Amino acid sequence: xxxxxxxxxxxxxxxxxxxxxxxxxxxxxxxxxxxxxxxxxxxxxxxxxxxxxxxxxxxxxxxxxxxxxxxxxxxxxxxxxxxxxxxxxxxxxxxxxxxxxxxxxxxxxxxxxxxxxxxxxxxxxxxxxxxxxxxxxxxxxxxxxxxxxxxxxxxxxxxxxxxxxxxxxxxxxxxxxxxxxxxxxxxxxxxxxx
Amino acid sequence: xxxxxxxxxxxxxxxxxxxxxxxxxxxxxxxxxxxxxxxxxxxxxxxxxxxxxxxxxxxxxxxxxxxxxxxxxxxxxxxxxxxxxxxxxxxxxxxxxxxxxxxxxxxxxxxxxxxxxxxxxxxxxxxxxxxxxxxxxxxxxxxxxxxxxxxxxxxxxxxxxxxxxxxxxxxxxxxxxxxxxxxxxxxxxxxxxxxxxxxxxxxxxx
Numbered sequence: 001x002x003x004x005x006x007x008x009x010x011x012x013x014x015x016x017x018x019x020x021x022x023x024x025x026x027x028x029x030x031x032x033x034x035x036x037x038x039x040x041x042x043x044x045x046x047x048x049x050x051x052x053x054x055x056x057x058x059x060x061x062x063x064x065x066x067x068x069x070x071x072x073x074x075x076x077x078x079x080x081x082x083x084x085x086x087x088x089x090x091x092x093x094x095x096x097x098x099x100x101x102x103x104x105x106x107x108x109x110x111x112x113x114x115x116x117x118x119x120x121x122x123x124x125x126x127x128x129x130x131x132x133x134x135x136x137x138x139x140x141x142x143x144x145x146x147x148x149x150x151x152x153x154x155x156x157x158x159x160x161x162x163x164x165x166x167x168x169x170x171x172x173x174x175x176x177x178x179x180x181x182x183x184x185x186x187x188x189x190x191x192x193x194x
Numbered sequence: 195x196x197x198x199x200x201x202x203x204x205x206x207x208x209x210x211x212x213x214x215x216x217x218x219x220x221x222x223x224x225x226x227x228x229x230x231x232x233x234x235x236x237x238x239x240x241x242x243x244x245x246x247x248x249x250x251x252x253x254x255x256x257x258x259x260x261x262x263x264x265x266x267x268x269x270x271x272x273x274x275x276x277x278x279x280x281x282x283x284x285x286x287x288x289x290x291x292x293x294x295x296x297x298x299x300x301x302x303x304x305x306x307x308x309x310x311x312x313x314x315x316x317x318x319x320x321x322x323x324x325x326x327x328x329x330x331x332x333x334x335x336x337x338x339x340x341x342x343x344x345x346x347x348x349x350x351x352x353x354x355x356x357x358x359x360x361x362x363x364x365x366x367x368x369x370x371x372x373x374x375x376x377x378x379x380x381x382x383x384x385x386x387x388x389x390x391x392x393x394x395x396x397x398x399x400x
């Protein structure tokens with residue numbers, strides 16, 4: 001009896017330890033690659049939403065114990081062309097993560113890019129199509145971004161929602177508005193421009 | 195010679211006679227969830243094939259060492275190890291596929307095919323048959339997911355492997371890429387496979 005228990009303990013311990021060792025080894029190799037992929041994706045998204053930018057600088061702040069970061073896009077002459085930041089929030093199913101680009105006038109968006117989404121294929125996931133994302137180019141954020149259904153937008157702060165995917169369109173607009181208002185509060189224009 | 199035939203049999207059974215999702219009805223969760231395009235289905239199938247093969251090899255090699263009382267616990271640790279390796283590999287080398295498969299790769303851990311083959315086959319058989327069993331089952335599973343993906347992508351998007359096949363006249367059947375379409379296609383395929391095997395059995399009998 002005692003023998004069996006010892007064997008069970010021994011075998012499970014060895015299997016666990018060996019598995020742990022292998023995982024640590026694989027992680028050691030894979031993690032830098034995974035981090036590099038994430039960073040590359042982030043970088044590409046910043047240059048999509050701030051097309052004139054050639055490089056960027058990270059600016060971080062702690063607001064209500066939450067870390068908030070913006071990416072200041074600069075062009076070849078080191079001039080500030082706009083800021084980019086991440087808008088994270090709920091969608092129709094799961095999270096939607098968006099990179100938002102805002103001009104230095106703090107009024108017009110330079111563009112958005114959907115980084116992550118789990119919306120319904122064929123309906124909600126059309127938010128990541130250029131036809132939808134493109135509507136945010138030059139969009140005014142004041143008083144706030146709005147959407148209308150079935151017809152062309154009339155005001156400079158409006159976009160047209162995707163037919164059959166109002167909830168997803170609404171989620172994108174809400175996430176963008178929330179992120180914009182947080183960033184405007186935490187990173188006032190004078191502070192960023194100087 | 196008999197040995198070779200046996201190995202061939204272990205391989206072949208996963209392709210039709212015991213094809214995992216349609217005949218064993220194992221691993222239905224990924225079969226339904228990630229087959230809305232061909233690429234996703236094939237990637238999921240190959241990831242499962244990798245885990246199935248490595249876990250069958252390990253379980254078969256350890257079959258005389260692991261005490262019966264703790265075998266399931268040991269298998270789960272072994273399977274979890276390979277799944278995590280597969281997950282990290284996809285995230286490191288193929289980020290778009292890793293993103294599309296989302297939480298389904300970690301969920302291979304609870305895919306009944308893998309624990310099922312470890313318990314029903316690998317723990318009782320030597321290395322070579324276990325490898326053939328894993329390859330047959332894995333390829334059968336990948337084929338099934340690919341077939342589901344072809345049907346759903348063709349009707350749901352009008353394309354196969356992102357190549358548009360049907361012209362603008364075609365109105366995509368949105369339901370095919372939603373969960374409902376997965377159940378419909380799955381049901382029809384189970385019926386078709388059952389019908390064909392019954393016909394085959396009848397012709398052999400008469």
